[in-house]
Amino acid sequence: MLVMNANDIAELVYKEYAKSFKPICKPVVKSNGIKEWTVLAAVVGYDTVAKAFQVVSMATGVKVTPDTHLSRSMGKILHDCHAEILAIRGFNAVLHDQLRRYNSIKDKTELYLIEKSASTNSFRVGEKWAFYLYISEIPCGDSSMNEAIESRDRGENDKQQELIFHDSDLIQYVDPKVRTVLRGRFNYSKKGFVRTKPGRADSNMSLSKSCSDKLCMKQVTSLNNAITYFLLDSPVYLSGLVIPNLNRSKMEALVKSFQRPGKLIAHPVEFLTTDLPFQDQKLQEEQTPSSMSGILLFLQKNKTPKQEAILNGIKNGYFVKGNKPLRKNCESLLSRYHQWSIFEQSNYFHSYLSFKKSLHKRNDLVRKLRDQLSSEGWIHTCSDDCHAQKV
Incomplete structure (x- = not known):
């Protein structure tokens, strides 16, 4: 496996974050003088021929949409706005855009990936x-449970999550019938389990699985989503993961968590750490997370990236409270609705969900992996199909 200098990757990501993200996508200082914090993630390509890096997608975000808000989604609301998940969605959006425009653009080098x-x-x-x-x-x-223990030892944890749990305590489970899926950071002494977002005990319920679980899946099913998996000749896998300041305990937890798929792993991930910190990370317990997410999509080489601010799972400024219909054009570039509306122009499937069901090889991998990660069954998020209009 190719060994990279993690500091080089971190420096490039920080440079693009400072240069390209507008202030609305970054944490702000609140009226009480305390600065918000966020998580930053980026998919970075390394050209092994030119020996050069290229940021493909970048995202900030720490939020997840509660399941109760998804009944009106029809593919328009982003369920999971954690930065790493948005960055991977952004990677697929860049691939999809380059595939769509390949035959119509003269300078193919601008479409640098395809x-x-x-x-x-x-x-x-x-x-x-x-x-x-x-x-x-x-x-x-699962990867962050040792970090939760360290936070407890520093006296920083949510009191509700410090409770001593026994297997019979049903509050820790999303569904008492499926005890291999735990809610958030409840009972963080348990390792090797699927967990849902969000981590905080006082948050509204979501059935979205943790980033540890989703990244484990990417080792098996690839970085591709259903659409790019279908359109490309072969899937693309992640070579490495770069995270600042991983001490021995955190590294051990990370490695062990990513070993959960066992023999199903198609492409193991290399774990790298950097000592270069992110400028908008959480530094004090008093800090609150930013509600805003942001994305950068590097659709063409040496061109200004496309940018979008996201709030409550849709484009900033478009949110409507309650159960009222969503506003027209509220969907993010990364949303299932937007990506499907592009895909269905040249492909013939009844709906997004029927299309996903047709990917038998990929679905078989997903089923096997879910059985491996959660032996007592899988708890599904609500069905969120989309019948997009042509764009």
Whole structure:
């Protein structure tokens, strides 16, 4: 496996964050003088021929949409706005955009990731690329349980999460019938379990799985979402994960958590750490997380990235409270609705969910992995199909 200098990756990510993100996508100083914090993530490609890095996508965010808010979504609301998940969604959005425009653009080098095979007429990501995921914090869920223990020892943990749990205490489970899926950071002494977001005990319920669980899945199913998995000749896997200031305990927890898929792992991940801190990380317990998320999509080489601010899972400024219908054009570039509306123009499936069901090989991997991660069953998020209009 290619060994990279984690500091080089971190420096590039921080440079782009400072240069390209507008202030609205960054934490602000509140009226009480305390600064908000956020998590930063980026998918960075390494060109093994040119020996050069390229940021593909970047995101900030720490929020997740409660399940009760998804009944009106129809694919328009982003369920999970944690930075690393948004960055991976952004990576797929860049791939999808380059695939869509490949035949219509003259200078193919601008579409830096995609190649077309002359013999098969199919598309693939260039073999020269290796991809790394930078995250400013250790992924939530199983990987971060040692960090939760260290926080407890420093007296920083949520009192509700410090409770002493027994297996019979049902509050720790999302569903008492499925005791291999735990809610948030409840009973953080238990390792090797699937956990849901958010981590805080006083947050509204979500069935979105932790970033640790989702990144484990990427080792098996690839970085690709359903659409780019279908469109590309072969899937793309993550080569490495870069996280600042991983001590021995955190590194051990991270490695062990990522070993949970066992023999199903198609492409193991290399774990790298950097001593370069992120400027907007959480430094004091009094700090509150930023409600805003932001994305940068580097759609073409040497071009200004496309940017978007996201609040409550949709574009900033478009949120409507309660159960009222969502406003027109509220959906993010990363939303299922937007990506599906592009895909369905040249492909013929009844709906997004029916399309996903047709990916039998990928679905078989997902089923096997879910059985491996949670032996007592899987708790699904609510069905969120989309019947997008043509764009």
